[in-house]
Amino acid sequence: MKLADTTTVQTVIAQILAAQESSRDDGGVETIPLERALGRCLARDLTADRHQPPFNRSAMDGIAIARADLPAAGPQNTLDCPEEAWCFQSLGILAAGQDPGPLAHPGFSGNTSQAGRTPSESEARPSPGAVPLKRAAGTRDNKQAPPLPPCVEIMTGAAVPPGFDTVIRYEDLQRSPDSQAAGKNPPSPEPGPEAGPVRWICRGSIPARGANIHPRGADYQKGAVILEGGQIITSSHIAVLASCGYTQVPLRTLPSITIVATGDELVSPDTTPLDHQIRASNHLSIAGELTSWGFPPGEVRLCPDDPQALTETIRRGLKESRVLILTGAVSKGAYDHIPGILEGLGVEIRIHGVSQRPGKPLLVGRARKAGRADSLVLGLPGNPVSALINLRRYLIPALALQSIPGSSGRIWAPGPASPMSSWAALGFPLRLAREITFEPPLTYYPGVSLEMYQGELTLVPVRGNGSGDFFHLSKTAGFIVMPKDRTRLEAGSLVQFYPWGV
Numbered sequence: 040m041k042l043a044d045t046t047t048v049q050t051v052i053a054q055i056l057a058a059q060e061s062s063r064d065d066g067g068v069e070t071i072p073l074e075r076a077l078g079r080c081l082a083r084d085l086t087a088d089r090h091q092p093p094f095n096r097s098a099m100d101g102i103a104i105a106r107a108d109l110p111a112a113g114p115q116n117t118l119d120c121p122e123e124a125w126c127f128q129s130l131g132i133l134a135a136g137q138d139p140g141p142l143a144h145p146g147f148s149g150n151t152s153q154a155g156r157t158p159s160e161s162e163a164r165p166s167p168g169a170v171p172l173k174r175a176a177g178t179r180d181n182k183q184a185p186p187l188p189p190c191v192e193i194m195t196g197a198a199v200p201p202g203f204d205t206v207i208r209y210e211d212l213q214r215s216p217d218s219q220a221a222g223k224n225p226p227s228p229e230p231g232p233e234a235g236p237v238r239w240i241c242r243g244s245i246p247a248r249g250a251n252i253h254p255r256g257a258d259y260q261k262g263a264v265i266l267e268g269g270q271i272i273t274s275s276h277i278a279v280l281a282s283c284g285y286t287q288v289p290l291r292t293l294p295s296i297t298i299v300a301t302g303d304e305l306v307s308p309d310t311t312p313l314d315h316q317i318r319a320s321n322h323l324s325i326a327g328e329l330t331s332w333g334f335p336p337g338e339v340r341l342c343p344d345d346p347q348a349l350t351e352t353i354r355r356g357l358k359e360s361r362v363l364i365l366t367g368a369v370s371k372g373a374y375d376h377i378p379g380i381l382e383g384l385g386v387e388i389r390i391h392g393v394s395q396r397p398g399k400p401l402l403v404g405r406a407r408k409a410g411r412a413d414s415l416v417l418g419l420p421g422n423p424v425s426a427l428i429n430l431r432r433y434l435i436p437a438l439a440l441q442s443i444p445g446s447s448g449r450i451w452a453p454g455p456a457s458p459m460s461s462w463a464a465l466g467f468p469l470r471l472a473r474e475i476t477f478e479p480p481l482t483y484y485p486g487v488s489l490e491m492y493q494g495e496l497t498l499v500p501v502r503g504n505g506s507g508d509f510f511h512l513s514k515t516a517g518f519i520v521m522p523k524d525r526t527r528l529e530a531g532s533l534v535q536f537y538p539w540g541v
């Protein structure tokens with residue numbers, strides 16, 4: 040196929056998606072330790088091994104009470120309590136991680152070995168051991184005083200003991216005897232025998248039943264799908280997976296990627312070049328951009344413009360990888376051997392030349408392999424700006440798509456819970472701070488920086504010296520799309536922005 044420049048951007052996207060889809064290995068699953076799963080794509084649905092929370096979890100430091108122990112009429116005076124207050128007698132103190140069974144409500148008749156279970160309605164009803172307070176206000180006859188309703192001092196994260204159903208915060212309580220103020224940290228220890236029983240006094244209103252308790256199974260139930268296959272794993276997913284004991288996670292395998300940079304003028308960056316040579320940089324910037332979106336290349340090679348060496352390097356790259364990225368030697372020069380070599384190796388060249396700037400000589404090919412998934416071949420121009428912009432514009436969104444199961448043939452959009460990077464891979468609209476004009480009838484990708492203007496993130500064009508000027512690219516946050524049919528984009532207009540990865 041001869042280098043042309045009539046192919047549209049839309050055709051390139053369609054061809055890359057088609058080639059990429061055919062190079063996809065749907066069976067590719069690997070099991071990886073959870074700590075290394077961040078940013079990777081989950082291969083299948085994972086389910087919960089227990090409820091979350093696994094027990095009725097106190098959400099506050101304070102006391103657990105049984106709401107039904109209290110008479111509906113309102114606070115009563117009771118033994119040693121001031122007027123118009125609720126009083127509770129402490130059975131003990133419970134820290135997170137302690138078995139709440141021994142501190143079950145005296146009236147609880149269930150099995151305390153299953154202390155974390157959600158109390159049933161009958162279990163949560165007033166218990167016979169807790170006598171409702173019936174004494175008249177002002178009465179101070181200790182002998183006739185009925186026992187106080189029980190409570191348990193409880194810390195945030197502790198399992199609410201069976202038979203209790205409401206937590207009152209320390210801030211809303213006073214302790215009696217008041218040798219230690221309520222709400223102190225560390226919480227007040229049980230007094231010695233001489234100090235008498237600890238009572239907690241609540242002068243305000245008692246919160247509703249269930250207050251300050253995070254009920255067992257409220258977030259998810261045992262057996263529920265906690266994470267769907269196809270999800271890109273973020274730090275919050277790591278928390279969910281860890282809580283269900285998934286220390287090893289099934290992940291979709293990453294596409295194998297080889298980068299080959301070609302050119303006789305190129306020397307390795309660790310070499311001092313002769314005056315007419317340059318240090319190669321594209322292979323590293325391309326590898327960096329791929330890695331920053333979660334697709335690290337397996338192999339990165341430099342190769343001179345020697346047809347035999349190139350043929351061997353490309354043959355090897357096709358064999359070893361699903362995506363072969365070449366940079367340089369795709370234009371019309373006497374030493375631009377790449378298209379010919381690809382054709383010689385049986386690669387179908389689907390696109391060579393796109394009506395865009397930069398990146399006009401872009402090449403897209405597909406290598407069919409008997410009995411195996413195809414390989415996608417991307418021939419990026421050697422000019423550093425063209426190489427990086429084309430990679431970001433076409434391959435990064437296609438690779439992001441590849442990691443999503445079942446996305447075949449559809450315009451892809453990440454799921455609602457997808458991380459920002461999934462959305463950003465596709466580009467998103469932002470406002471242009473300054474006008475851009477461009478006359479040629481080509482899709483144009485000018486570099487832009489980001490600036491805050493009146494509280495809004497805006498795009499500012501960055502001037503450069505063409506597609507060989509990689510220095511100006513280092514001052515950009517990404518680039519935008521100026522469609523082929525536009526010669527002017529006004530300041531304030533919304534444009535599609537493609538950020539670089541980080």
Ligand SMILES: Nc1nc2c(c(=O)[nH]1)N[C@H]1C(S)=C(S)[C@@H](COP(=O)(O)OP(=O)(O)OC[C@H]3O[C@@H](n4cnc5c(N)ncnc54)[C@H](O)[C@@H]3O)O[C@H]1N2
Nearest residue numbers: 300319320321322367368369370371375399420421422425
């Ligand atoms: N007669 C024509 N000449 C050119 C055309 C055309 O249509 N007709 N297209 C121009 C455009 S547009 C581009 S883009 C370049 C792309 O050419 P190649 O892909 O063949 O790239 P090279 O010639 O090999 O290199 C171009 C430029 O980039 C430097 N380079 C190459 N590789 C690297 C690397 N790995 N790291 C850093 N820099 C690299 C190379 O030294 C050259 O300066 O062709 C135009 N010509």
Ligand code: MOO
Nearest residue numbers: 397398399425506
């Ligand atoms: O299309 Mo080229 O990338 O302008 O130099």
